[in-house]
């Protein structure tokens with residue numbers, strides 16, 4: 001696919017009834033006016049042309065011999081992305097461009113604008129702008145996740161080095177950016193940071209980030225949660241020592257933070273490791289827990305599903321991202337996953353993961369699920385309600401007359 005193409009040519013995707021009639025039907029669903037999006041990475045939230053502008057402005061090297069070259073380097077597309085590892089390679093480059101207090105600030109402001117203006121649009125143009133004036137809803141509560149250590153210029157060193165920029169300055173800049181945009185939007189959007197620890201980082205590097213998270217959490221309410229992200233192939237956490245280290249990192253980040261964990265997106269995490277990771281890190285939400293569903297389907301092993309159910313864990317599902325990385329084969333299989341979760345009373349939400357790099361919006365992805373009959377309107381409306389409730393953001397202030 002190319003960025004912004006619609007409909008995406010995924011296996012199993014067919015758009016019934018052509019454009020107008022099918023769309024009219026979908027648009028007629030009683031969508032809520034405002035929605036919450038939980039799972040979006042800063043690295044995937046800045047359109048390519050804006051990243052190019054930032055890279056040129058800051059004098060970043062290694063960005064190709066021209067804009068076209070740059071686009072080819074960074075575009076997440078079918079054919080180039082085979083799995084989670086190749087998907088994450090793009091992030092390394094983006095994180096370098098987004099490094100330093102000034103670039104972090106600019107990237108966050110762009111990311112919030114993107115969510116505010118285009119998150120509900122049914123079609124997004126190639127540059128990440130709205131491709132259609134029609135919106136299903138508006139994103140008005142938004143959680144943005146990223147790794148401050150990977151914005152210190154230490155990206156190619158995988159965080160084992162302190163990098164070029166000061167982490168305190170990077171975090172302070174990010175906190176200021178949210179405070180400023182919220183004032184600018186007249187509190188029309190509520191945003192919080194989730195800091196991601198890295199599977200690909202050393203224990204020492206993750207601990208450095210954990211200490212900074214604790215420190216800054218005491219100064220601001222803009223840091224709402226922590227996450228674990230990165231290549232499952234590098235560190236599946238099947239090694240008990242590595243898992244214990246991650247427990248220490250999570251504890252070090254301090255109390256009062258929401259916890260989510262990317263786990264089970266690939267087959268590098270078996271169901272045993274999936275369960276142990278959840279028991280050890282104690283998240284209330286998990287990103288793409290596909291391994292738990294597959295273990296049930298393929299081996300009749302329900303330990304992962306039981307863990308999700310018993311702990312009332314909310315699953316963060318990102319449809320297009322899961323199709324791109326091959327975590328899920330096609331939309332029919334996605335429908336099967338949703339039915340399995342429903343049968344076991346496990347709640348889930350939908351998010352875009354990397355909307356700008358994938359050229360998508362939350363509304364566009366939900367329409368894709370509806371058009372392909374992978375999800376029913378009832379499932380989607382329920383998922384939107386779950387997202388609102390499962391958010392780490394404080395509840396919106398009651399409207400006073």
Ligand SMILES: [Zn+2]
Nearest residue numbers: 041262287353
């Ligand atoms: Zn993610």
